[in-house]
Amino acid sequence: MEAAGEDEFMGGAELDLAQLAREEYSATNNGVPRPLSPRLPSLSPACKREGGSLHPAPLPYLSPKTPDPPAPNQEKEKEPDARGAAILICSTLPTKLDMASAVTISSVSAQAALVSKPRNHGSTSFSGLKASSSSISFESGTSFLGKTASLRASGTPRIVPKAKSGSQISPQASYKVAVLGAAGGIGQPLGLLIKMSPLVSELRLYDIANVKGVAADLSHCNTPAQVMDFTGPAELAECLKGVDVVVIPAGVPRKPGMTRDDLFNINAGIVKSLIEAVADNCPEAFIHIISNPVNSTVPIAAEILKQKGVYNPKKLFGVSTLDVVRANTFVAQKKNLSLIDVDVPVVGGHAGITILPLLSKTRPSVSFTDEETEQLTKRIQNAGTEVVEAKAGAGSATLSMAYAAARFVESSLRAMAGDPDVYECTYVQSELTELPFFASRVKLGKDGVESIISSDLEGVTEYEAKALEALKAELKASIEKGIEFAHKQQGAAASV
Numbered sequence: 401m402e403a404a405g406e407d408e409f410m411g412g413a414e415l416d417l418a419q420l421a422r423e424e425y426s427a428t429n430n431g432v433p434r435p436l437s438p439r440l441p442s443l444s445p446a447c448k449r450e451g452g453s454l455h456p457a458p459l460p461y462l463s464p465k466t467p468d469p470p471a472p473n474q475e476k477e478k479e480p481d482a483r484g485a486a487i488l489i490c491s492t493l494p495t496k497l498d499m500a501s502a503v504t505i506s507s508v509s510a511q512a513a514l515v516s517k518p519r520n521h522g523s524t525s526f527s528g529l530k531a532s533s534s535s536i537s538f539e540s541g542t543s544f545l546g547k548t549a550s551l552r553a554s555g556t557p558r559i560v561p562k563a564k565s566g567s568q569i570s571p572q573a574s575y576k577v578a579v580l581g582a583a584g585g586i587g588q589p590l591g592l593l594i595k596m597s598p599l600v601s602e603l604r605l606y607d608i609a610n611v612k613g614v615a616a617d618l619s620h621c622n623t624p625a626q627v628m629d630f631t632g633p634a635e636l637a638e639c640l641k642g643v644d645v646v647v648i649p650a651g652v653p654r655k656p657g658m659t660r661d662d663l664f665n666i667n668a669g670i671v672k673s674l675i676e677a678v679a680d681n682c683p684e685a686f687i688h689i690i691s692n693p694v695n696s697t698v699p700i701a702a703e704i705l706k707q708k709g710v711y712n713p714k715k716l717f718g719v720s721t722l723d724v725v726r727a728n729t730f731v732a733q734k735k736n737l738s739l740i741d742v743d744v745p746v747v748g749g750h751a752g753i754t755i756l757p758l759l760s761k762t763r764p765s766v767s768f769t770d771e772e773t774e775q776l777t778k779r780i781q782n783a784g785t786e787v788v789e790a791k792a793g794a795g796s797a798t799l800s801m802a803y804a805a806a807r808f809v810e811s812s813l814r815a816m817a818g819d820p821d822v823y824e825c826t827y828v829q830s831e832l833t834e835l836p837f838f839a840s841r842v843k844l845g846k847d848g849v850e851s852i853i854s855s856d857l858e859g860v861t862e863y864e865a866k867a868l869e870a871l872k873a874e875l876k877a878s879i880e881k882g883i884e885f886a887h888k889q890q891g892a893a894a895s896v
């Protein structure tokens with residue numbers, strides 16, 4: 401990770417970011433912005449245009465390296481509101497501003513995000529920003545880390561008209577995200593990453609225990625999201641009301657020698673009860689399921705939502721992003737490629753051989769020997785076990801999972817905000833194969849899955865075609881196990 405010195409990107413403490421943002425905006429041509437900065441980074445390097453050019457995400461702080469210049473974005477952006485209506489400036493600021501493009505938010509808009517809530521650990525001002533002035537300026541992206549931030553920030557959000565507010569341009573920090581299982585190994589670092597998102601106004605943390613301390617701790621970070629804690633089933637409904645995204649990493653992790661399916665007996669019940677609460681309190685939210693076995697917990701969730709009459713297949717996601725993150729990393733290492741450039745679609749499911757990286761579809765185009773294909777495929781499929789064994793009984797992947805889950809949250813929020821160019825691999829209800837659920841690349845939109853990308857499955861190699869056939873029996877069994885569990889539970893409830 402490249403470190404940027406303070407002076408390099410801040411131009412000194414007095415740099416007026418809002419002014420620079422206005423200059424940047426005025427540098428656009430008749431409202432058509434210049435191409436997004438080639439320095440824009442991404443927590444979501446895999447979020448691309450279908451054509452394959454990189455599309456930057458607004459979470460810059462984890463960007464490993466400068467990506468290739470993306471295709472020019474010809475979207476017409478709105479004129480900044482003279483009264484200071486929230487605008488999010490992104491993109492092609494000169495190098496100094498790559499580290500800190502500006503966001504301005506009207507005081508009205510900012511205050512809207514400051515509604516006082518019980519147990520609110522957030523500050524009463526905009527996390528130390530100038531909430532009382534008519535316009536707040538703050539550095540976007542890594543700038544939340546402060547002027548001395550050493551992470552290289554390249555991603556900067558762009559002006560995105562938020563769907564909720566019709567023709568008005570709304571502040572970016574306007575989404576509410578709940579994490580269920582927030583005090584756990586994944587939940588804690590995930591909470592931190594979401595707290596750093598410029599798109600989030602409220603971060604609601606729920607767990608059955610130990611969540612107060614996590615919330616108090618996170619709330620000291622001077623970023624916009626207000627942190628709220630909720631403990632135990634009695635507070636779950638309150639946690640969920642009005643949220644835009646619910647992320648569920650609640651449940652037990654593997655120990656060495658276990659399969660993900662060995663977690664079914666405990667985690668199926670946990671997911672069931674949490675989804676019932678989601679159905680009752682925020683049926684419109686995007687639901688991101690991390691709890692294993694994902695191949696079964698997502699079908700369980702679908703059945704529970706159906707039983708409650710609120711199932712929307714476009715908004716229920718099994719988080720398989722970590723498989724993509726790993727595939728990208730391992731391929732980049734093997735082929736000596738820039739990490740940020742590599743994008744490997746991973747399809748199927750999220751366990752053992754059901755994890756199928758389509759190496760032949762790697763972007764940029766790269767060739768593999770048969771031996772490399774075999775070795776990389778196996779490593780990606782066993783990467784979870786690699787971590788479980790290395791942790792030797794202390795759990796499974798938590799940090800890389802939090803990174804992957806934060807990327808998926810960010811992609812979802814960008815899609816909600818109207819970004820027309822968001823793609824992720826995820827395990828969803830699908831007609832791509834004969835299986836009712838299947839992980840593949842999907843295009844995300846403000847209402848969830850906009851389309852499922854079928855092209856990755858076309859023209860695959862013989863190795864991939866065989867692996868695809870081979871995974872189906874296991875994936876089918878896991879799906880059916882989940883559905884059967886949900887039906888039995890319903891039957892049991894009905895007979896009481």
Ligand SMILES: NC(=O)c1ccc[n+]([C@@H]2O[C@H](COP(=O)([O-])OP(=O)(O)OC[C@H]3O[C@@H](n4cnc5c(N)ncnc54)[C@H](O)[C@@H]3O)[C@@H](O)[C@H]2O)c1
Nearest residue numbers: 581583584585586607608649650651652653690691692801
């Ligand atoms: N999808 C993936 O790629 C992926 C990757 C890594 C881990 N996982 C899975 O994520 C899950 C969590 O892993 P972890 O390492 O964070 O485990 P963990 O044990 O560290 O944390 C789990 C948290 O869930 C909480 N919890 C338990 N029951 C709950 C309930 N009913 N309501 C709310 N919270 C509850 C626990 O109190 C704990 O804080 C595991 O099932 C693991 O297998 C999935």
Ligand SMILES: O=C(O)C[C@H](O)C(=O)O
Nearest residue numbers: 654660692784785796797
């Ligand atoms: O391997 C596990 O049990 C956790 C997770 O599914 C992973 O892929 O790391």
